[in-house]
Amino acid sequence: MYKIPAQNYPVIQQWISAGSRVLDLGCGDGTLLSALTREKQVEGIGVEISQDMIVQCIQKGICVYQADIDKDLSEWKDDSFDYVILNATLQAISKPYRVIEEMLRVGRYAIISVSNFGYLRNRVRVLAQGRVSSHTRLSSSWYDSPVIRFVSLKEFEASLAQMGIEVMDSRFFLPLDKVMRRKWPLYNLLAREGIFKLRKGTQE
Amino acid sequence: MNRIVKTHVLKVNRPFRLDSGDLLEHLDIAYETYGSLNDAKDNAILIEHALSGDAHAAFYHEGDKKPGWWDTMIGPGKGFDTDRYFIICSNVLGGCSGTTGPASINPATLKPYALRFPPITMRDMVESQRVLLSQLGIERLKCIAGGSMGGMQAMQFFCDYPSQVQSFISIASTMKHSAQQIAFNEVGRRAVMADPRWNGGNYYESVSPEAGLSVARMIGHITYLSEKMMQEKFGRIKKDKDARAIFRPSFEVEHYLDYQGISFVKRFDANSYLYITNAIDNFDLMASISSKERLRGEGRGRGRHFDELKTKRGLVISFSSDWLYPPSQAKEIVQLFTGLNVRVSYAEISTDHGHDAFLTDYVNQSDIIRSFLASFS
Incomplete structure (x- = not known):
C-alpha cells in the first residue's frame, strides 16, 4: 500500500526466527514474504484483498489468500502461526481492535507497523495547510485514500495497554533513515513510523 | 499451430474394477490432447x-464452427498454454461422449447397460484416467485442473496419487455437496425418472426421456447463473406478447431455459445424468481420503502418503456470485489443504456471472493460472 516499508524488512527479519510459520496480512505483492522465505526459510502465507497483488504473489511462488482481513480471519484455527504481520496496513482496516485480537489468537506473536500521525511533518501540514489527507504518501484525497485510521504512536501504545497486550520490542523510524531502539521523550513528534513486536499480556 | 483436433478412443480390453466392487469387462476412454509432451515428459496437464x-x-473438430468447451483457457499463449504444456482431457467414466457409460453396450447382454451399469464414484473416474495416462506414457502430471465437478476429480486424483501430481487447480468447486446441492440434483433426477419415457432406464430402443432431462437441465441452469445476471440478461422482457398464449414460453428467461434444455437432450444421455449426479452427491473428499477401507490410491489407510503432499502446490479459485459452489466452500478446501501442508493459494474473482463464470470469465482466471503454472517447475 505504501512504498516505504522496505525499511521495516530488516527489523522484521531480525525478529522472526528461522523456519517459523508466518501469516502476512495485507501482504501486497509478496515482497516481504519472498524475502522471509529466502532469508529465514519461513512457511509463509499472505492475505491480500487486491486481485492484481494476488497474481503478483502467485508469480513469486508465494502462498496467498484473497480475503478481507476485517472479515475473514475467523477461519484460521488458534495458534496456526508463530508470527502474524500487519505491515503498513493498520491504517487501512476498519476494525483494528478486532484484527489485533485475531492476530494474537491465530499467532503467538504479532508484528505491527504504525505510521505516526503525530509526526512533526504531519502536525505542521495540518496546522499550516489545514489538510489532513496528503500525508498518506499516495497523494490520494480523503475520499479515496485507503488510509481510514489516523493514529499516533502514543495513542497506539495506549490501546495496546488497554487491550492487555505486551510490547516485546519496538523500533522507531526517524527521517534520514535513522532507526531508534529506545523511546526517547520526543519520539511521538519525531518518528515517522514505529514497529512493534507483540504478544498477549501475562496479567489479565 | 494446427488447431484442428479429433477425439480419440482408447479401448481397454482388460477388466476395470470399480469402488463398488463391480468389474467392467471392457472400457472405452474418449480423450483429446493439445500441445506436445516434452522429452522430459514433465509438462503434462490433465x-x-x-x-x-x-x-x-x-x-x-474438422468442419465445426464452435471450438471445445474451454477453448478460451486452453491454447497457444492462453492460461493453459499449449506452447508450453501438453494438455489432456478425457470424457468421464459414466459419461456419454465416447467413454463407457450406461448407454454403452454391456458385453454380457449385447444391449446398452442402462441401470445395469454399476454405480460409479469420483475415484472411479480418476482411476480410469490413470489407465489413459499410463497408455500415453505419462507418469507425472505438472497439474490436474478442473471446474465444478472437474475440481472434485482434480482434488481426488491429487490426494490419491500425490507422487504422480505436482499441483492441482480447483475452480468453482467443493469438497462435498451440502444438503441444498444434493436437493437440486435430486430434483433433476426425479424430473428424468418421472418422464414415462425413461421407463426404468430402458429407453435406448425407443425415445429417450427428453422432457424429463430438459427440465433437469433447466433447473441446473438456474443454479449456474446469478440472480443479478439473470435480471440483467432477461428481466421481465416478453418475446411472445399474445395474452391468450398462456403456459407457453413467453418471457425471455423461459425461452432461454427452454433452449438450454432442448440443446442439452440432443447431446446428453439421461442415465448418464443420473449416474454422474449420483457420483457428485456421494463425493466427500475428506471421508474418501481418510477412509481405512479404500481399495485404491497410494499409502492406503495409513495416511502416510499425506507426507508426500508437503512439497505440492494447489490453487483454489471461486467466484463472488457463484451460489451453487459459493466462495465459503472454496475456503473450506483451502483450509483442508493448508492443514495437509500443501502450498495452496486462493483467489476469489469478483463477477456477476455466477457459477458459469468458470467457463465465461477467462481473462482473470488465465492471469492467475498462467502465473501459478509458471511459479514452479
Whole structure:
C-alpha cells in the first residue's frame, strides 16, 4: 500500500526466527514474504484483498489468500502461526481492535507497523495547510485514500495497554533513515513510523 | 499451430474394477490432447470436465464452427498454454461422449447397460484416467485442473496419487455437496425418472426421456447463473406478447431455459445424468481420503502418503456470485489443504456471472493460472 516499508524488512527479519510459520496480512505483492522465505526459510502465507497483488504473489511462488482481513480471519484455527504481520496496513482496516485480537489468537506473536500521525511533518501540514489527507504518501484525497485510521504512536501504545497486550520490542523510524531502539521523550513528534513486536499480556 | 483436433478412443480390453466392487469387462476412454509432451515428459496437464462436459475441451473438430468447451483457457499463449504444456482431457467414466457409460453396450447382454451399469464414484473416474495416462506414457502430471465437478476429480486424483501430481487447480468447486446441492440434483433426477419415457432406464430402443432431462437441465441452469445476471440478461422482457398464449414460453428467461434444455437432450444421455449426479452427491473428499477401507490410491489407510503432499502446490479459485459452489466452500478446501501442508493459494474473482463464470470469465482466471503454472517447475 505504501512504498516505504522496505525499511521495516530488516527489523522484521531480525525478529522472526528461522523456519517459523508466518501469516502476512495485507501482504501486497509478496515482497516481504519472498524475502522471509529466502532469508529465514519461513512457511509463509499472505492475505491480500487486491486481485492484481494476488497474481503478483502467485508469480513469486508465494502462498496467498484473497480475503478481507476485517472479515475473514475467523477461519484460521488458534495458534496456526508463530508470527502474524500487519505491515503498513493498520491504517487501512476498519476494525483494528478486532484484527489485533485475531492476530494474537491465530499467532503467538504479532508484528505491527504504525505510521505516526503525530509526526512533526504531519502536525505542521495540518496546522499550516489545514489538510489532513496528503500525508498518506499516495497523494490520494480523503475520499479515496485507503488510509481510514489516523493514529499516533502514543495513542497506539495506549490501546495496546488497554487491550492487555505486551510490547516485546519496538523500533522507531526517524527521517534520514535513522532507526531508534529506545523511546526517547520526543519520539511521538519525531518518528515517522514505529514497529512493534507483540504478544498477549501475562496479567489479565 | 494446427488447431484442428479429433477425439480419440482408447479401448481397454482388460477388466476395470470399480469402488463398488463391480468389474467392467471392457472400457472405452474418449480423450483429446493439445500441445506436445516434452522429452522430459514433465509438462503434462490433465484437464477435468464438469457434469455436462466432454473430452473436446479446446480447438476445433474438422468442419465445426464452435471450438471445445474451454477453448478460451486452453491454447497457444492462453492460461493453459499449449506452447508450453501438453494438455489432456478425457470424457468421464459414466459419461456419454465416447467413454463407457450406461448407454454403452454391456458385453454380457449385447444391449446398452442402462441401470445395469454399476454405480460409479469420483475415484472411479480418476482411476480410469490413470489407465489413459499410463497408455500415453505419462507418469507425472505438472497439474490436474478442473471446474465444478472437474475440481472434485482434480482434488481426488491429487490426494490419491500425490507422487504422480505436482499441483492441482480447483475452480468453482467443493469438497462435498451440502444438503441444498444434493436437493437440486435430486430434483433433476426425479424430473428424468418421472418422464414415462425413461421407463426404468430402458429407453435406448425407443425415445429417450427428453422432457424429463430438459427440465433437469433447466433447473441446473438456474443454479449456474446469478440472480443479478439473470435480471440483467432477461428481466421481465416478453418475446411472445399474445395474452391468450398462456403456459407457453413467453418471457425471455423461459425461452432461454427452454433452449438450454432442448440443446442439452440432443447431446446428453439421461442415465448418464443420473449416474454422474449420483457420483457428485456421494463425493466427500475428506471421508474418501481418510477412509481405512479404500481399495485404491497410494499409502492406503495409513495416511502416510499425506507426507508426500508437503512439497505440492494447489490453487483454489471461486467466484463472488457463484451460489451453487459459493466462495465459503472454496475456503473450506483451502483450509483442508493448508492443514495437509500443501502450498495452496486462493483467489476469489469478483463477477456477476455466477457459477458459469468458470467457463465465461477467462481473462482473470488465465492471469492467475498462467502465473501459478509458471511459479514452479
